[in-house]
Amino acid sequence: MQRGDRTVNAYRNGQSVSPMLSLSQSDHAGRRRTAVRINTGSRMLPAAVLFALFALVFSGCAPNYDLLNLTAPASVQVEQFSPEAGLCADQFITHDLPHITTTVDGIIRMYEANGAGVAINDLDNDGDLDLVLGNYDNPNSIFWNLGNLNFRQEPMPVGRTRAVTAVDVDGDGWTDLALTRVGGAINFWRNRGAELAADAPGRFVQEFVSGLAKPAYAMDWADLDADGDLDAVTASYDIGLLTELGNEYLLKDEAGVYIHWNEAGEFRAQRLAEEAQALAIALWDEDGDGRLDLLVGNDFALPDQFWRNHADGWQLASIFPETTHSTMSFDLADVDNSGRTALFASDMKPPDTNPETMRAWAPLMEAEHPPLPAGDPQRMENMLLVADKDGAFRNLGRDRQLDATGxxxxxxxxxxDQDGQLDLYIVNGFAESTTFAHMDDHELVEQNQVLRNTGGRFERMPDWGLGSERGGRGAAQGDLDGDGDLDIVVNNLRGNAQLFENRLCGGASLQVALRQPGSANPAAIGATAFLETPAGRLRRDVRVTRGYLSSDPGQLHFGFPAETQPRLLLIRWPDGQWSTVSGPAPGQRLTVSRTDLGQE
Structure with missing residues (x-):
């Protein structure tokens, strides 16, 4: 089927679909799909064997490839992508999207300033990544990717959206949409792709999901009890609920942090905390026991809260020497390729001490942010929290010059830039009618920041073309034009959303999509992939939520210098089993599918 001939599905209520939107300035090569399949072995990889394999590869010795037969059975489908010569610009190219997140009258009052998120994922299983952008007063938007940066926009009923996640909740192999709303519970849209012909209308239908009824602002999904299906974590934004609902919010007593356990498609709520000011949630195995732990990032003076996931239940723990004061977002990554996962938390701090900058910030700092008491672990600045070999965390944000970005x-x-090091992109700006009444249009105008990773340290890259001043909120990354590198989408407030097309043309890449057909977690949420290269080991994790109220696709991106030849891809599946692929090549997109969990 030719993508250009595909009819994008309209909603059940008959809302119209906009004409095709083309962002491309010239033709893109895209991908060449091939039918190559490679079958791996059929046994779990023992820890001792895995350790030996890591040691062999990391020491530069040739591994014994007989070991690779000791894996979970899987197949590999290979697609080739090749960047088009002549499209390089040594920067990102900005494209406006016809989506504006705004309020009824365009004036931003109080917590309307928080904006909405964005999700990138393949919603119609055609191999191209689609976009979903939340909105406040206007409808949400789906941008169906027709290839070559051509999109078709479709309005999605119901606005007042905060978090946007694209995740296969019912495990049918089609990505659903779960959104949080101002003053309400999760708004769930089931993807009916398994029931429909490719060009049939009614792709998404809004449904009530039993047990997902608590007020939610931040949200994430993962298999928290190792039963094979996806559970949900939600946390409320209490000051927003109080503003929106008043006494009703106080009387209901339903706010806070919840685990929603998935029990055969119905959810049972477990309350972990009775209050929250949550703007961010992070799930990762902090202590290496095989269970995902939980961190909730709170706004204002309510400290962030961390729970360890023990066999006998969730337990609050204090593991960070310092935390952000008004936590806005989280992301997790191995920033120095050391094998240690670092946590980045964003906050508010003037990006420089220029007189103009300080004049803009001073009234806010004096009125709303008095000095914190001595001994308080909270700091109003970004933090990069890294654990040492003994598991103790240190804040390296100031040392790496990441503490002040606006x-x-x-x-x-x-x-x-695909050099094997993970760079950092940060979205900045604020607008609100009282907080910045002293500013033109009540807005603090700041540039977004991109910081290039030079080996665990970071340098700002103003020439990369990512310094938008639109006042963004949610953001997500993914290869939207099929050329192998990461593009960026930002959902702005009071301005057009933006797609930043990556034309840096640096290095090479390998993309990996993990699949578990026949399981209740087809997208392998919670899996980890390691790519062994001559220069070291790269790690990527399959997660749903990243950054601020947004979700990335599960498609993992490994960048590396152009001359690099990867040696081995190792996959740790959510159930702890391992699969391996030897000799993956640059310029490939691998779809690795388990074959022991059901039929493909």
């Missing part, structure tokens, strides 16, 4: 919202790691 009024920061979304923060995302990604290898933008």
């Amino acid at each position: 009024w920061s919202w979304a923060s995302l790691f990604g290898d933008l």
Whole structure:
């Protein structure tokens, strides 16, 4: 089927679909799909064997490839992509999207300033990544990717959206949409792709999901009890609920942090905390016991809260020497390729001490942010929290010059220049009618920041073309034009959303999509992939939520210098089993599918 001939599905209520939107300035090569399949072995890889394999590869010795037969059975489908020569610009190219997140009258009052998120994922299983952008007063938008940066926009009913996640909740192999709303519970849209012909209308239908009824602002999804299906974590934004609902919010007593356990498609809520000011949630295995732990990032003076996921239940723990004061977003990554996962948390701090900058910030700092008491672990600045070999965390934000980037919202790691190091992109700016009444249009205008990773340290790259001043909130990354590198989408407030097309043309890449057909977690949320290269080991994790109220596709991106020949791809599946692929080549997109969990 030719993508250009595909009819984008309209909603059940008959809302119209906009004409095709073309962002491309010239033809893109895209991908060549091939039917190559490679079958791996059929047994779990023992820890001792895995350690030996890591040691052999990391020491530069040739590994014994007989070991690769000791894996979970899987197949590999290979697609080739090749960047088009002549499209390089040594920067990102900006494209406006016809989507504006705004309020009824365009005036931003109080917590309307928080904006909405964005999700990138393949919603119609055609191999191209689609976009979903939340909105406040206007409808949300789906941008169906027709290839070569051509999109077709479709309005999605119901606005007042905060978080946007694209995740296969019911495990049918089609990505659903779960959104949080101002003053309400999760708004769930089921993808009916398994029931429909490719060009049939009614792709998404809004449904009530039993048990997902608590007020939610931040949200994430993962298999928290190792039963094979996806559970949900939600946290409320209490000051927003109080503003929106008043006494009703106080009387209901339903706010806070919840685990929603998935029990055969119905959810059972477990309350972990009775209050929250959550703008961000992070799930990762902090202590290496095989269970995902939980960090909730709170706004204002309510400290962030961390729970360890023990066999006998969730337990609050204090593991960070310092935390952000008004946590806006989280992202997790191995920033120095050391094998240690670092946590980046964004906050608010003037990006410089220029007189003009300080005049803009001073009234806010004096009125709303008095000095914190001595001994308080909270700091109003970004933090990069890294654990040492003994598991103790240190804040390296100031040392790496990441502490002050402005009024920061979304923060995302990604290898933008494909040199094997994860760079950092941060979205900035603020607008609100009282907080910045002293500013033109009540807005603090700041540039977004991109910081290039030079080996664990970072340098600002103003020439990369990512310094937009649109006042962004949510952001996500993905290869939207099929050329192998990471593009960026930002959902701005009071201005057009933007797609930043990556034309840096640096290095090479390998993309990996993990699949578990026949399981209740087809997209392998919670899996980890390691790519062994002559220069070292790269790690990527399959997660749903990243940054601020947004979600990336599960398609993993490994960048590396152009001359690099990867040696081995190792995959740790959510159930702890391992699969391996030897000799993956640059310029490939691998779809690795388990074959022991059901039929493909």
